[in-house]
Amino acid sequence: MDILTYSGHLLSGAWVTVQLTLYSSVLGLFFAFVLGVGRVSDNPFVHGLSAGIIEFFRGTSLLVQLFWLYFALPMIGQTLGYDWRFPPMLVGTLALALNIGAYAAEVVRGAIQAVAPEQYEAAKALDFSPRQTMWRIIVPQAVPEMMPSLGNLAIQNLKDTALVSLISLADLAYKAEQLRNFTQDSTTIYSLLLLMYFGMALVVAGLMKLAERYACRWRAGGNT
Amino acid sequence: MLFGIEWDTSSHWAFAVSILPILGKGLLVTLQATVVGFLLAAGLGLVLAGLKGMRSRLIAWPARFISEFLRDTPLLVQLFFLYYVLPDYGLVLPAFMTGALALGLQYSAYTSEVYRAGIQSVPAGQLEAARALDLTPGRTFVAIVLPQAIPRIIPALGNYLVSIMKDVPILSVVAVLELLNVARIIGDRSFNYMIPLSMVGLIYLLMTLVAAWAVRKLDERLPKEGIHLQ
Amino acid sequence: MSESDKIIDFQNVTKSYGDHVVLDGLDFSVRRGEKVTIIGPSGSGKSTVLRILMTLEDIQDGVIYVAGKPLWHEEKNGQLIPAGEAHLRMMRKEMGMVFQQFNLFPHMTVMRNVTEAPRQVLGLSRDKAKKRALKYLDLVGMTEHADKFPSQLSGGQQQRVGIARALAMHPNILLFDEPTSALDPELVGEVLQVIEHLASQHDLTILLVTHEMQFARQISDRVCFFDQGKFVEEGSPEQIFTEPREERTQAFLSSFLSEQ
Numbered sequence: 001m002d003i004l005t006y007s008g009h010l011l012s013g014a015w016v017t018v019q020l021t022l023y024s025s026v027l028g029l030f031f032a033f034v035l036g037v038g039r040v041s042d043n044p045f046v047h048g049l050s051a052g053i054i055e056f057f058r059g060t061s062l063l064v065q066l067f068w069l070y071f072a073l074p075m076i077g078q079t080l081g082y083d084w085r086f087p088p089m090l091v092g093t094l095a096l097a098l099n100i101g102a103y104a105a106e107v108v109r110g111a112i113q114a115v116a117p118e119q120y121e122a123a124k125a126l127d128f129s130p131r132q133t134m135w136r137i138i139v140p141q142a143v144p145e146m147m148p149s150l151g152n153l154a155i156q157n158l159k160d161t162a163l164v165s166l167i168s169l170a171d172l173a174y175k176a177e178q179l180r181n182f183t184q185d186s187t188t189i190y191s192l193l194l195l196m197y198f199g200m201a202l203v204v205a206g207l208m209k210l211a212e213r214y215a216c217r218w219r220a221g222g223n224t
Numbered sequence: 225m226l227f228g229i230e231w232d233t234s235s236h237w238a239f240a241v242s243i244l245p246i247l248g249k250g251l252l253v254t255l256q257a258t259v260v261g262f263l264l265a266a267g268l269g270l271v272l273a274g275l276k277g278m279r280s281r282l283i284a285w286p287a288r289f290i291s292e293f294l295r296d297t298p299l300l301v302q303l304f305f306l307y308y309v310l311p312d313y314g315l316v317l318p319a320f321m322t323g324a325l326a327l328g329l330q331y332s333a334y335t336s337e338v339y340r341a342g343i344q345s346v347p348a349g350q351l352e353a354a355r356a357l358d359l360t361p362g363r364t365f366v367a368i369v370l371p372q373a374i375p376r377i378i379p380a381l382g383n384y385l386v387s388i389m390k391d392v393p394i395l396s397v398v399a400v401l402e403l404l405n406v407a408r409i410i411g412d413r414s415f416n417y418m419i420p421l422s423m424v425g426l427i428y429l430l431m432t433l434v435a436a437w438a439v440r441k442l443d444e445r446l447p448k449e450g451i452h453l454q
Numbered sequence: 455m456s457e458s459d460k461i462i463d464f465q466n467v468t469k470s471y472g473d474h475v476v477l478d479g480l481d482f483s484v485r486r487g488e489k490v491t492i493i494g495p496s497g498s499g500k501s502t503v504l505r506i507l508m509t510l511e512d513i514q515d516g517v518i519y520v521a522g523k524p525l526w527h528e529e530k531n532g533q534l535i536p537a538g539e540a541h542l543r544m545m546r547k548e549m550g551m552v553f554q555q556f557n558l559f560p561h562m563t564v565m566r567n568v569t570e571a572p573r574q575v576l577g578l579s580r581d582k583a584k585k586r587a588l589k590y591l592d593l594v595g596m597t598e599h600a601d602k603f604p605s606q607l608s609g610g611q612q613q614r615v616g617i618a619r620a621l622a623m624h625p626n627i628l629l630f631d632e633p634t635s636a637l638d639p640e641l642v643g644e645v646l647q648v649i650e651h652l653a654s655q656h657d658l659t660i661l662l663v664t665h666e667m668q669f670a671r672q673i674s675d676r677v678c679f680f681d682q683g684k685f686v687e688e689g690s691p692e693q694i695f696t697e698p699r700e701e702r703t704q705a706f707l708s709s710f711l712s713e714q
Contacts, residue, residue, distance in 0.1 A: 059432035060425050063393040064404055068425055071408075071417040122557035125508050126571035126623060127546040130539075136574065140561045155296055162298035166397065173301060186308035194297050194305060201296035218561045218603045 013175030031101025036108025250406030264328025269335025467516030550620035610641030
């Protein structure tokens with residue numbers, strides 16, 4: 001078997017990896033903004049809940065979270081009388097999104113706190129409501145600040161997707177394992193696998209760089 | 225039973241208590257893997273940082289490429305590579321060492337960046353002053369740069385120590401009996417996954433909180449301007 | 455002045471930060487359409503008076519009436535209780551503020567800076583807001599820069615946009631907090647020109663805190679000297695600048711003029 005045949009076989013797995021990365025990154029970004037803004041809220045309940053969720057998902061291992069959602073959650077459902085055996089794709093996306101979302105939430109929080117306090121005053125002078133101030137004035141200014149860190153987290157997320165192969169999701173790593181079991185050609189397959197992930201990481205890095213440039217267009221000098 | 229210890233299935237609480245010693249054995253392996261992996265990462269990272277900083281492009285560029293490659297590829301795949309490929313070339317390591325090596329390699333890319341950033345954070349004016357005083361490059365590095373770089377390096381390394389600990393469960397794929405693997409086996413044999421996995425989650429949360437606290441305390445005790453030299 | 459003339463009325467207002475008292479039992483009022491300039495040493499609390507009016511700072515004692523209604527309190531069953539957020543939001547519409555540091559929204563174009571609040575807060579349609587914005591941008595002379603970002607403008611240009619932005623909300627009272635203090639000297643004139651235009655043509659109530667003595671003399675109906683939390687002296691520009699009665703006023707003005 002040669003590299004070309006291997007590649008063909010791995011491609012379907014690569015597609016699953018791409019989808020997984022995309023869905024979990026988007027969902028994770030959503031969680032990041034909700035939790036990050038919640039973390040800076042004046043409301044003690046919102047503040048505490050956001051901080052708690054962030055600390056919980058940052059403090060526990062992703063693989064532990066993944067296994068818990070895949071193995072333990074159905075058992076709880078069983079005792080309660082619900083069928084909580086979700087497909088690996090859903091479990092994987094959720095676990096990845098929650099994990100990366102918690103880390104990204106800290107990035108969001110830091111960036112929001114870096115916005116000049118005078119902006120809050122200017123918004124208040126114009127009578128914006130607190131919600132309008134946060135989402136129309138503050139958060140847009142925080143976005144360029146977040147971009148470099150979010151770029152790193154996006155690549156981290158891509159790497160993390162490999163773990164879903166351990167809950168039998170047919171991603172790139174899973175397909176490679178299958179292939180290796182069949183051909184025993186470890187060196188070629190794993191080298192190819194590493195190169196494919198590296199290539200995908202470079203693409204993600206490139207896309208994030210473009211996003212960063214777009215987000216920073218109003219800044220003096222044009223970049224972070 | 226596992227490791228020769230039976231568990232008590234009479235009630236949820238009894239079950240949880242009875243598997244505690246078993247989980248403890250797994251925890252020990254986790255901690256060992258964390259420490260060894262971290263030491264490897266710190267050491268290899270230092271070498272990598274040195275190579276990346278060399279003036280000769282022949283050495284620096286490949287080093288930078290390797291560093292980027294290690295950063296951008298999944299730990300799981302790197303682990304599989306080491307576990308299955310190395311024996312083909314005559315190097316057979318016990319699973320634990322393979323796992324620790326994988327952790328060390330992956331994180332060496334990160335620690336090398338920590339070293340580089342820490343050293344770069346020392347203001348250029350310090351180097352200028354050292355040169356004006358005619359200090360040798362070696363002395364400058366040891367007495368001026370390093371003491372000022374350390375307060376930035378140590379906390380960052382501390383955070384990566386915690387990250388390594390959270391990545392140890394990946395070693396379960398090569399049958400290392402760390403905490404998550406042990407919990408999963410208990411679940412396989414007792415048909416109760418919820419309790420062992422939840423306990424592992426809580427143990428991890430506790431360890432992370434303690435480790436984060438320790439890193440913070442260490443950060444507070446390190447003088448910001450640099451290690452004091454008499 | 456009669457009660458109905460007063461658009462701003464401070465009654466025995468005290469403001470403190472912890473133990474540090476900034477305003478101590480302050481009484482102060484402004485007539486509708488009056489142009490008042492507040493001068494005084496740095497750190498005397500002049501800006502605090504403006505910031506309290508703009509609801510950026512609260513008060514520890516006393517009552518403030520704006521256009522006949524209490525600002526930091528609301529009336530409930532004939533009693534005055536501390537104002538809730540809804541009341542403050544309603545009262546804020548009476549005032550507009552121009553900041554020393556301009557505080558434009560850097561991620562929005564000039565046009566968007568001026569139209570955002572009218573659209574989001576006053577509920578104006580996009581076209582109505584744009585028409586209103588163009589009117590005020592024209593007034594401050596910034597129409598050709600409507601699609602630029604603040605980072606592409608000079609300090610004087612940014613401040614003029616800041617004035618247009620405040621005007622677009624149609625406030626009855628315009629507060630200027632040292633509007634030219636952060637500008638390079640050659641850019642001060644263009645901003646003062648706009649303020650002068652506003653002072654002469656509109657029956658807007660203006661409260662100006664500034665170090666530009668010449669300018670204050672030109673446009674003010676009344677000048678107030680503020681020091682250590684109280685108004686030491688107030689009167690017409692001629693009176694304050696040529697024949698100050700109080701010793702502290704004299705000391706301040708002479709130290710100022712000797713620096714010119």
